[in-house]
Amino acid sequence: MNITPCSIKTLKGLYDISGVEVGQHFYWQIGGFQIHAQVLITSWFVITILLGSVIIAVRNPQTIPTDGQNFFEYVLEFIRDLSKTQIGEEYGPWVPFIGTMFLFIFVSNWSGALLPWKIIELPHGELAAPTNDINTTVALALLTSAAYFYAGLSKKGLSYFEKYIKPTPILLPINILEDFTKPLSLSFRLFGNILADELVVVVLVSLVPLVVPIPVMFLGLFTSGIQALIFATLAAAYIGESMEGHH
Amino acid sequence: MKNVTHSFVFLAHWPFAGSFGLNTDILATNLINLTVVVGVLIFFGKGVLKDLLDNRKQRILSTIRNSEELRRGTLEQLEKARIRLQKVELEADEYRMNGYSEIEREKENLINATSISLEQLEKSKNETLFYEKQRAMNQVRQRVFQQAVQGALGTLNSCLNTELHFRTIRANIGILGAIEWKR
Numbered sequence: 001m002n003i004t005p006c007s008i009k010t011l012k013g014l015y016d017i018s019g020v021e022v023g024q025h026f027y028w029q030i031g032g033f034q035i036h037a038q039v040l041i042t043s044w045f046v047i048t049i050l051l052g053s054v055i056i057a058v059r060n061p062q063t064i065p066t067d068g069q070n071f072f073e074y075v076l077e078f079i080r081d082l083s084k085t086q087i088g089e090e091y092g093p094w095v096p097f098i099g100t101m102f103l104f105i106f107v108s109n110w111s112g113a114l115l116p117w118k119i120i121e122l123p124h125g126e127l128a129a130p131t132n133d134i135n136t137t138v139a140l141a142l143l144t145s146a147a148y149f150y151a152g153l154s155k156k157g158l159s160y161f162e163k164y165i166k167p168t169p170i171l172l173p174i175n176i177l178e179d180f181t182k183p184l185s186l187s188f189r190l191f192g193n194i195l196a197d198e199l200v201v202v203v204l205v206s207l208v209p210l211v212v213p214i215p216v217m218f219l220g221l222f223t224s225g226i227q228a229l230i231f232a233t234l235a236a237a238y239i240g241e242s243m244e245g246h247h
Numbered sequence: 248m249k250n251v252t253h254s255f256v257f258l259a260h261w262p263f264a265g266s267f268g269l270n271t272d273i274l275a276t277n278l279i280n281l282t283v284v285v286g287v288l289i290f291f292g293k294g295v296l297k298d299l300l301d302n303r304k305q306r307i308l309s310t311i312r313n314s315e316e317l318r319r320g321t322l323e324q325l326e327k328a329r330i331r332l333q334k335v336e337l338e339a340d341e342y343r344m345n346g347y348s349e350i351e352r353e354k355e356n357l358i359n360a361t362s363i364s365l366e367q368l369e370k371s372k373n374e375t376l377f378y379e380k381q382r383a384m385n386q387v388r389q390r391v392f393q394q395a396v397q398g399a400l401g402t403l404n405s406c407l408n409t410e411l412h413f414r415t416i417r418a419n420i421g422i423l424g425a426i427e428w429k430r
Contacts, residue, residue: 064308070300114285118276121268201277209274217284 026125038122042131045109075103079232086236087243091157094239097147101140102232105131107176109224113126113201115216129194129224133167137191141183142233148182160242186234193227 028037057068065073079099083091086098111117112129120127130136152160164175197220204213270276 064311065304067300070304071296074300074303114281114288116276117280118282119270119278121270123266123268147379205274205277205280209277210279213280214275214283217280218287221284 024121024125029096036125036135038125038127039130039133039136042108042111042117042127046104046111046130049111050103050107056235079103082229082232083236086233087240090243091236091240094147094151094236097239098232098236100230101144101235105140105190105231106225106228108136109228110221112194112198113220113224128198131190131194131227132198134187134191137187138183140190141187144186144238145179145183147235148238148242151239155243161244163242182238186231190227190231193223197223 026037028035028040053068054072057072061069076095076099079102080091080095082102083095083098087094108130112132117127131140152163165172166175197216201213201220202218204216259316
């Protein structure tokens with residue numbers, strides 16, 4: 001308790017003025033782990049939205065697609081195109097993974113930007129997009145890492161590791177480093193963008209409640225979509241990169 | 248001051264039990280802005296999405312129609328081909344039948360001709376045989392006659408004497424005379 005009263009005062013004062021909560025979480029204790037419950041709640045919500053809409057849309061499939069089915073087929077086509085352009089010929093098995101990444105991130109981001117989560121008050125922290133939390137994005141990025149390692153190893157076997165000394169063995173450290181920077185950049189990019197979007201909106205709202213935040217919110221929507229696309233594209237590109245060059 | 252410190256310590260620990268609630272402050276929850284954003288999004292997004300989906304649907308429809316047409320064309324061709332096949336089969340049957348009857352007729356003709364020629368041959372054979380027989384009989388007859396004549400000549404030569412000579416002449420004269428007399 002070495003915090004000086006002065007700093008506490010200023011902190012408290014700032015906190016009261018801005019009303020912006022950063023780094024506050026609503027914790028659940030599950031099996032010795034402290035879990036960010038607000039992320040789990042919004043994630044479940046996003047998952048429910050996705051699964052529910054998909055189930056409703058493809059409950060009664062038609063040859064000539066009706067509205068919902070048509071929309072989801074369009075989305076699927078989009079994801080398949082994306083996977084195909086990034087991965088190449090053998091994109092088939094990776095469409096579900098890429099699609100899951102894209103849809104989860106996209107719906108998460110947009111739910112954070114469009115739904116009035118703040119109506120529901122939590123004991124601590126506040127509900128926001130699941131991708132607003134570094135844990136979610138790191139989990140997604142690590143999944144991507146695991147996916148591209150699996151893709152490379154299952155395609156080439158142990159000769160997959162030849163790529164580390166591919167141009168010259170001098171690049172070995174950099175190539176190894178790349179395996180760490182990839183998930184790092186993926187997770188931080190997504191996390192930073194979404195958090196920044198939401199923060200900007202929250203700050204603007206706390207300053208000028210009406211009208212002024214609207215353009216920024218649209219910008220946030222745009223960025224959110226772009227971020228989801230970037231994440232999916234990069235995941236697909238990494239997978240494709242680890243599978244290419246097989247003889 | 249102590250209170251604040253306490254609250255900070257409290258914050259640092261973050262208790263797990265708490266209360267959920269509804270934040271009814273419209274400005275703090277950013278409801279109006281969100282409504283505007285969602286409204287604008289729906290207003291503009293709907294048209295774009297509708298166009299997009301309609302286009303897609305039209306594309307699917309036209310693709311289906313095209314393939315239906317292709318299928319129909321193919322079916323028609325199949326039907327035509329089947330009809331032609333039937334016709335050709337019929338023709339082939341006809342030809343086969345014709346061929347069979349032709350062959351049958353040819354066979355019959357051939358058999359007839361052969362039998363006729365056979366009959367002729369038989370007849371000529373018979374005739375030949377008959378003539379041969381006739382000739383043989385004639386030869387035999389001739390030979391027998393010759394022998395008989397020779398025998399008679401021998402007999403005549405051996406037992407012809409004057410008295411017999413005269414008697415014969417006389418008999419002949421008598422016969423001739425009787426003929427003359429009758430006349």
